[in-house]
Amino acid sequence: MSQLIEIKVPDIGDYSDIPVIEICVKVGDTVKLDDALVTLESDKATMDVPSSVAGIVKEIRVALGDRISEGSVVALVEEVGAGAAVEAAKPAAAPAPAPAPVVTASAPAPAAPVAAAVAIVSPPAPGLALGAATHASPSVRLFARELGVDLSKVPATGPKQRIVKEDVTAFIKGVMSGRAAPAVASGGASLGGGLDLLPWPKVDFAKFGTVEVKPLSRIKKISGQNLARNWVMIPAVTYHEDADITDLEAFRVSLNKENEKSGEKSGVKITMLAFLIKACELGLKKFPEFNSSLDGENGEMRLVLKKYFHIAFAADTPNGLVVPVVKNVDQKSVSQIVVECGELAKKARDGKLGPADMSGACFTISSVGGIGGTYFSPIVNAPEVAILGVNKSVMKPVWNGKEFVPRLILPMSLSADHRVIDGAMATRFNVYVAQLLADMRRALI
Incomplete structure (x- = not known):
């Protein structure tokens, strides 16, 4: 027996009064579980509101x-x-699925027949200037990638110069009729970014031997585009810089042993990551450029x-890095x-991180x-x-002026945007963080 279900905006963190920028369905459409119904856009994120049930939009x-806001119907x-009944009844142009609110989405490689039809018309049109941006919802971006369309070439007619699905359809019709230059997506990953790659x-890898094809996880699809x-x-x-953490590690181990002896039942064990975060915070204060962002065109x-x-800190999960x-x-x-x-790492492993849990970072540790x-x-x-990468600490012989002594060394790798941070500043930041890790008493000064 069927029943009417209210579809509400799910938990979206601290966001409220977010404008609706796209309505992905119309009355009478058949939707599956997690199909996008509407798209919202705050000043920091674009997110789809998915259907929590399979059925017909009434x-x-x-x-x-x-x-x-959260809870709105x-x-x-x-x-x-x-x-199968719902799948068969769903219109061909129904919006692409988009689970729980995310900043963006990705898709499999473009559909071969359509992409081929687009590609044979003429050579690719020149890309947008470096830094140019396109504005479209995750469902529209998914729709474009499935058809092999580069959104940077598509004229926008939606509110605030947003590209809507009809713009993509019109662009494809123009290409196939010869009225517009094609936009060939690079393997569904948009690796060119308007660079005319x-x-x-x-x-056809199968012609060389046996292969197995596996889809990328949703997290890897999303992060892949950002990384590219x-x-x-x-x-x-x-x-690169080496930090001598011999004394800090001994202090960390002794703290944890003291907690165990005192019958501490909280289960909290001091980690080296927490010391790293504290050291980097002090580094951001001493070198403010590291706590900045470039903005504008x-x-x-x-x-x-x-x-x-x-x-922020990178957390490894079964589905990918968050x-x-x-x-x-x-x-x-x-x-x-x-x-x-x-707490955040547990939410990450359980797949329960929300947009608010992953936004607002000034600096990242991997x-x-x-x-x-x-x-x-x-x-x-x-x-x-900037981002700081750290590897496994290892015992190394270090010369103290008289002899070699074993010291626990933490390798650090700092990547920095050279438009903001030059080599001298980056090296000073690395050295300062290494000094803090070598003697956290410096944090008191």
Whole structure:
């Protein structure tokens, strides 16, 4: 027996009064679980509101431009049994699925027949200038990637110069009729970013031997596009430094042993990551350029210096890497940072991080110490201007002026945007953080 279900805006963190920028369905449409119903856009994120049931849209409760918050009803859906019947009934142009609010989305490689039809018309049109931006919802971006369309070439007719699905459709019709130049996506990843790169090579790998095809996880699809953009757009340089953490590690171990002996039942164990976060916070205070972001277009770029200290850390999950943010670390002790990191890491593993948990970072720490390695070059996470990578600490012989003594050394790799941070400043930051880790008493000065 069917019933009408109210579809409400889910938990979206601290955001409220977010404008509706796109309505993805109309009354009578058949939707599946997690299909996008409407798209919202705050000043920091674009997110789809998914259907919590499979069924038929009976009523749309919002209009374009409406401002809504968590708990607002966006639509009424008549619930029906999920499965083949719903799949078969769904219109061909129904919006692409978009689970729980995310900043963006990705998709499999473009559909071969359509992409081929587009590609044979004429050579690719020149790309937009470096730094040019396109504005479209996750569902529209997914729709464009499925058809092999570069959104930077599509004229926008939506509110605030947003590209809507009809713009993509009209563009494709223009290309196929010869009225517009094609926009060939590079393997669905938009790696060119308007740089006029060659199309991604198309290879039939199966003709060389046995292959197995696996889809990328949703997290890897999302992060892949961000990483590709950051790698192309940011002129980053990586600087290496070794930190002697012999005394700090001994102090950390002794603290944890004391907690165990005193019958501490909180389960909180002091981690080296918490000390790293504290040291980096002090580094951001001493070198304010590291706590900044570039803003604006090309020749109108300006530097935004932040007065708050939010530090992100990369967390490995079964589905890929996510980057939760510890807010206001300057107002928290090492013990408090340990607790918050543990809570965020658990939410990450359980797939329960919300947009608010992953936004607002000033600086990121990427630690692979639990795995190993020596040094690496982490990719700066825009709009931040620097990221610190750390590897596994290792005992090394260090000359003290008289003899070699064993010391525990932590390898650090700092990648910085050279437009903001030059080599001298980056090296000074690295050395300062290493000095703090070698003797945290410096933090008291």
